[in-house]
Amino acid sequence: MTEWGELVDKTEMILPNIKVKPGAISEHVIVVGDPERARAIGDQLDNAEELAYSREYRTINGWYKGKKITVTSHGVGSPGAAVCFEELIKAGAKKIIRVGTAGSYTDELPPGSLIIADSAVRAEGLTKQMVPDGVPAVADFNMLLKLEEQAKKTNIKYGLGTIVTLDAFYAGPVQFPHMLYKESGALGAEMELAALYVIARLRGVSAVGIFALDGYAFSDMNDYNPHKDSVKKAIQAEIDIALETMLIL
Numbered sequence: 629m630t631e632w633g634e635l636v637d638k639t640e641m642i643l644p645n646i647k648v649k650p651g652a653i654s655e656h657v658i659v660v661g662d663p664e665r666a667r668a669i670g671d672q673l674d675n676a677e678e679l680a681y682s683r684e685y686r687t688i689n690g691w692y693k694g695k696k697i698t699v700t701s702h703g704v705g706s707p708g709a710a711v712c713f714e715e716l717i718k719a720g721a722k723k724i725i726r727v728g729t730a731g732s733y734t735d736e737l738p739p740g741s742l743i744i745a746d747s748a749v750r751a752e753g754l755t756k757q758m759v760p761d762g763v764p765a766v767a768d769f770n771m772l773l774k775l776e777e778q779a780k781k782t783n784i785k786y787g788l789g790t791i792v793t794l795d796a797f798y799a800g801p802v803q804f805p806h807m808l809y810k811e812s813g814a815l816g817a818e819m820e821l822a823a824l825y826v827i828a829r830l831r832g833v834s835a836v837g838i839f840a841l842d843g844y845a846f847s848d849m850n851d852y853n854p855h856k857d858s859v860k861k862a863i864q865a866e867i868d869i870a871l872e873t874m875l876i877l
């Protein structure tokens with residue numbers, strides 16, 4: 629008897645949200661929040677081709693120094709980003725580097741410097757619906773070492789440590805617990821890394837994250853301006869570090 633599954637032509641299958649076919653991407657994937665950043669990275673690749681631009685998810689294939697790389701934007705916030713990470717993994721992603729921006733917790737890492745995140749605090753809601761409390765959100769150790777190896781070759785300042793993944797960007801009457809996390813050892817805050825680390829570990833793939841600091845997490849986000857030259861320079865530096873890391877993975 630014919631099984632229902634046999635009637636589905638897998639070559640015609642398309643992932644519902646990122647709108648990419650399984651197998652159409654590289655195993656080496658860079659993920660970024662901003663579709664414009666995805667395009668900018670695509671501009672640095674040879675023979676770049678946009679595979680899809682669906683919702684906030686823009687996916688570009690290209691070649692960096694002879695290595696096939698895919699770049700995808702995942703938008704802002706863990707739930708939407710998680711959809712992207714899951715579908716990228718279904719499409720064939722095995723080594724994922726998040727190239728993001730974050731707010732700093734410390735004067736030792738001023739705007740314009742970088743954080744390489746060995747771990748993320750799960751201060752968001754998405755992973756709580758997926759795995760129990762206490763499950764850590766951690767980087768792949770090998771990818772972390774390789775990423776730091778490349779960062780050391782540059783003269784940009786970076787810190788290696790924990791980043792906090794939050795859901796809210798603009799505060800309400802409830803204050804963000806930034807000071808508590810800072811005193812607990814975190815270096816900065818962003819909005820998607822914990823989801824990436826938890827999902828990568830769950831699905832058996834590897835991931836790491838690097839962040840350009842675009843301000844201080846404690847400051848009033850109504851004055852947020854991530855478009856300063858020093859931040860643009862740091863974003864370019866982390867893109868270069870991520871691309872060079874892909875060559876040795």
Ligand SMILES: O=P(O)(O)O[C@H]1O[C@H](CO)[C@@H](O)[C@H]1O
Nearest residue numbers: 660661662704728729818819
């Ligand atoms: O610059 P990206 O990669 O989007 O990362 C950070 O910037 C966004 C907020 O402006 C959030 O997505 C946060 O995680």
Ligand SMILES: O=c1cc[nH]c(=O)[nH]1
Nearest residue numbers: 729730731818819845
């Ligand atoms: O989530 C983010 C991203 C960049 N800068 C911040 O302060 N927070």
